[in-house]
Amino acid sequence: MDINIEALDRDHVRDVFRAMLTSRILENKLGSLYKAGKIVGGVYLGKGQEAVSASLAAGLVQGQDVYAPLIRDQAGRVAFGEDVLDCTRTYLGSVEGPMRGRDGNIHRGRPADGMLAMISHLGSAISAICGMLVAKRLRGAMDGVVGATCVGDGCTSTGAFHEGLNTAAVEGLPLVLTVANNQYAYSTPNDRQFACEDLVDKAVGYGVRGHRVDGTDMLACIVTMQDAVSRARAGEGPQLVVASMLRLTGHGEHDDGSYVDDGLRSSELGRDSIDVGRGQMIEHGFADEAEIAAWEVDIAESVQAAVAQAQKESGPDPYADDWTAYANGALQNG
Amino acid sequence: MSDVTYIDGIHAALNKALADDPSVFLYGQDIGKFGGAFKATKGLQDLYPGRVLDAPISEDAMAGLAIGAAIEGARPVLEMQFADFSSVAFNQIVNHAATHFYRTGVPVPMTVRLPSGGTPGSGPFHSQSMESLYAHYPGLVVVTPATVADAYSMLLDSIAMDDPVIYCEHKFLYRWLKSESFEGDYLPIGKARITRPGKHATVVTYSAMVHEAVRAAEILQAEGGWEIEVVDLRSVKPLDTDTVIASVARTGRLLALGEAFPWGGVTAEVVSRVCADGFHLLDAPPVRLNAKDTPIPYHPKLWSAHRPTPESIVHALRKLLNY
Numbered sequence A: 001m002d003i004n005i006e007a008l009d010r011d012h013v014r015d016v017f018r019a020m021l022t023s024r025i026l027e028n029k030l031g032s033l034y035k036a037g038k039i040v041g042g043v044y045l046g047k048g049q050e051a052v053s054a055s056l057a058a059g060l061v062q063g064q065d066v067y068a069p070l071i072r073d074q075a076g077r078v079a080f081g082e083d084v085l086d087c088t089r090t091y092l093g094s095v096e097g098p099m100r101g102r103d104g105n106i107h108r109g110r111p112a113d114g115m116l117a118m119i120s121h122l123g124s125a126i127s128a129i130c131g132m133l134v135a136k137r138l139r140g141a142m143d144g145v146v147g148a149t150c151v152g153d154g155c156t157s158t159g160a161f162h163e164g165l166n167t168a169a170v171e172g173l174p175l176v177l178t179v180a181n182n183q184y185a186y187s188t189p190n191d192r193q194f195a196c197e198d199l200v201d202k203a204v205g206y207g208v209r210g211h212r213v214d215g216t217d218m219l220a221c222i223v224t225m226q227d228a229v230s231r232a233r234a235g236e237g238p239q240l241v242v243a244s245m246l247r248l249t250g251h252g253e254h255d256d257g258s259y260v261d262d263g264l265r266s267s268e269l270g271r272d273s274i275d276v277g278r279g280q281m282i283e284h285g286f287a288d289e290a291e292i293a294a295w296e297v298d299i300a301e302s303v304q305a306a307v308a309q310a311q312k313e314s315g316p317d318p319y320a321d322d323w324t325a326y327a328n329g330a331l332q333n334g
Numbered sequence B: 001m002s003d004v005t006y007i008d009g010i011h012a013a014l015n016k017a018l019a020d021d022p023s024v025f026l027y028g029q030d031i032g033k034f035g036g037a038f039k040a041t042k043g044l045q046d047l048y049p050g051r052v053l054d055a056p057i058s059e060d061a062m063a064g065l066a067i068g069a070a071i072e073g074a075r076p077v078l079e080m081q082f083a084d085f086s087s088v089a090f091n092q093i094v095n096h097a098a099t100h101f102y103r104t105g106v107p108v109p110m111t112v113r114l115p116s117g118g119t120p121g122s123g124p125f126h127s128q129s130m131e132s133l134y135a136h137y138p139g140l141v142v143v144t145p146a147t148v149a150d151a152y153s154m155l156l157d158s159i160a161m162d163d164p165v166i167y168c169e170h171k172f173l174y175r176w177l178k179s180e181s182f183e184g185d186y187l188p189i190g191k192a193r194i195t196r197p198g199k200h201a202t203v204v205t206y207s208a209m210v211h212e213a214v215r216a217a218e219i220l221q222a223e224g225g226w227e228i229e230v231v232d233l234r235s236v237k238p239l240d241t242d243t244v245i246a247s248v249a250r251t252g253r254l255l256a257l258g259e260a261f262p263w264g265g266v267t268a269e270v271v272s273r274v275c276a277d278g279f280h281l282l283d284a285p286p287v288r289l290n291a292k293d294t295p296i297p298y299h300p301k302l303w304s305a306h307r308p309t310p311e312s313i314v315h316a317l318r319k320l321l322n323y
Helices: A010-035 A050-057 A074-080 A084-092 A124-138 A159-171 A199-206 A218-233 A273-283 A289-312 B006-020 B059-071 B083-104 B131-135 B148-160 B209-224 B241-251 B265-281 B300-306 B310-322
Strands: A066-068 A147-152 A175-181 A209-214 A239-244 B024-028 B052-054 B075-079 B111-116 B141-143 B165-170 B193-196 B201-205 B228-232 B235-237 B254-257 B287-289
Touching: A010 A050, A010 A074, A010 A084, A010 A218, A010 A273, A010 A289, A050 A074, A050 A147, A050 A175, A050 A218, A050 A273, A066 A124, A074 A084, A084 A289, A124 A147, A124 A159, A124 A175, A124 B059, A124 B083, A159 A175, A159 A199, A159 B059, A159 B083, A175 A218, A199 A209, A199 A239, A209 A218, A218 A239, A218 A273, A273 A289, B006 B024, B006 B075, B006 B148, B006 B165, B024 B059, B059 B075, B059 B083, B075 B148, B083 B111, B083 B131, B111 B148, B131 B141, B131 B165, B131 B235, B131 B265, B141 B148, B148 B165, B193 B209, B193 B241, B201 B209, B201 B241, B201 B310, B209 B228, B209 B254, B209 B310, B228 B241, B241 B265, B254 B265, B254 B310, B265 B287, B287 B310
Parallel strands: A066 A147, A147 A175, A175 A239, A209 A239, B024 B052, B024 B075, B075 B111, B111 B165, B141 B165, B201 B228, B201 B254, B254 B287
Antiparallel strands: B141 B235, B193 B228
C-alpha cells in the first residue's frame, strides 16, 4: 500500500502506536500474572492485532461514538480511552472494577459511556451497535456519529454476523465492522471456516463498501481505518474492513497454539505489528528510539501501578452482594 | 364504548406508549405499512413516522438491535411475528439482554411481544408457548395477560419497566375476547388475580387457559355445586406465590393448568412452590394438566385434544375433588 506520509496526522499516529505499546506491555503482564496463578479464569490476548485494533478505535470519539471491542482488542480499548485500571480490576476480580467481580477478563465495558461489554457469543455486538445507532437516530443525534466493532474470522461464519451486517446495510447505519482475520478461530484454520477466496468479497453481497488491509502494517491500518471511519461518519453507510495477520499467541494463555502452521509464522502475515510499527515510527520521524523507550518505561510503570492497585482492592463479598438481576429489585426471587 | 378486543388493547397500548414517550419505537417484521401479521400495529407507522420500523427476517439481529437501543436509552418494543420464531433470538434475549443489568449495572428496558399459543390449523411452528423457557433466566420478566384490560395495562407497564420483558400475548384471545373497555381492575406486574372465587379447589393458570378453567368451573358448579377458585397468575416471572398459597389455604386442593408442554415449566414451578411452602395446607396431592408431550399438531381435531379443554380440566378436577 502506498502511503502519503505527509498526509498523516502526527499526533494520531503517535496515539495509535502508544496504544499498541500499552496493550503489549499490559498483556505481557497479564500473561505473567496468569502463569503465576494470580488470575482466576482465562486470559485472552490480542498480540499481533494491535495495529488493527488501535487504529480503528483511535479514530473514534469517546462520548460521541459507540464501540464494541471483542476478545483481542486491548489496544483498541486503550485507544478509545478505557482506563488500564478497568482491565486489571476486571482480571483480578476487584469489586471496584466496572464488572464488580460479576464478570471477568475481556467481558467488560462501560455501556453508559458508549463501550459495550462483550458477551461470549460471537457476532452479538454487531446488531447491538446498530441498536445504539438507531437510538441516537431516534433522538436526532446520529449525524456524524460512528459505531464500530471488531470480530474475527470465526465470527464471519455465524448467523449473527450475517443478520447484523445485513441489518446495518438495510438501515444504512454508520457502522465500521472490522474483521481481524488472524487465520485461526481457536484452533480452526481458515480452510475449515470459510470457502470464499477473500472475506472482503462478502461486502458486495451485503451492499456495503469493503476495505482490505495488511493488519501487520501499522500505517496501512491507520490509513484504511481513517478512510472507513470517515466514510461512515459522512453518511456512506456500513464499511466492512478485513485486516489480515497471524494471531501471535494461543487462543488464551492456557493454549500454546502449537497447531499454528510454521509456514504462516515465518510469512509476512506472521510479522509483529508492534515491530513493524516501531520501525515506521522511527523511519518516518514520528518518534525516535529514545522517546519510544521513555514511553515504554512510563507505560510499564502505569501498568505496574494498575496491577498493584487492583491487587490491594477487595474482591466481591457474597454476603454484601444484593444478588439481584433486575433494575427493579422488587422483581427478584419472584 | 363499543366492544374492544384483546388485540385492540395491544394496539391501543402501543399507540399510547408511542404518543407519551418519544424514546419508544416499534421494530418487527411487516409491522409498518402492512400493520403486522395480526394488525397490532395497523396505522401506527403513519402516526409515528420513523418510529415503526420494518425488520428483515433476522430475529437475532432484531433482538440485538433492541438491546443496543435500550442500552442507549430508547424503549424498543419488538414484535416477533410468532413466539415460535423467538427461538432464533434466544441467544440475544437470554445471554445479552437478561445478563446485562447484573453484569454492568446498565438496564435494558426492552419489551419483546410474543404472539403465543395455539389456534386451529397453526401447527408445530406457529403455536408455541415459550414462557417457561424465558422465565428460567434471571433478569427477564415474563408476563401472560389473559384479559383485554390486562393486555392493555400490562403492555404499558412492560414498556415502562427498566428490565427486559417478554410479553406473551395469546393469539386465540386476539379477536375472540371482548370487553367494554381497556380499563379494568388494575394490578401491577407480579400480582396474581382471583378471577373466580371458590372454596373446594384452586386452579392456578394464566393466559388463554384462564378462560378454559372458568368454563370448567362453571360446568362443575352446574353439575354438583362445586365452587372452584381460579387464580390468574398474570405474570409467570415474577410468580405471585403468596396469592397462590393463600388460595390453596382456602381450598386445600390444587390443579396447576397450562397450555405449554408438560416437562417442567410454569405448572411444575407452581406445584413445587405449593408443596415446599404449603404442604400442610393440601388435602390431596396437587395435579398438573398441560398440553401433551408431542409437537403441536396441525389438524383441529388433534390440536383440540393436544391442549387442555374444559372437558379435560373438569376430568382432572373431578379426580382432585374425589381424592
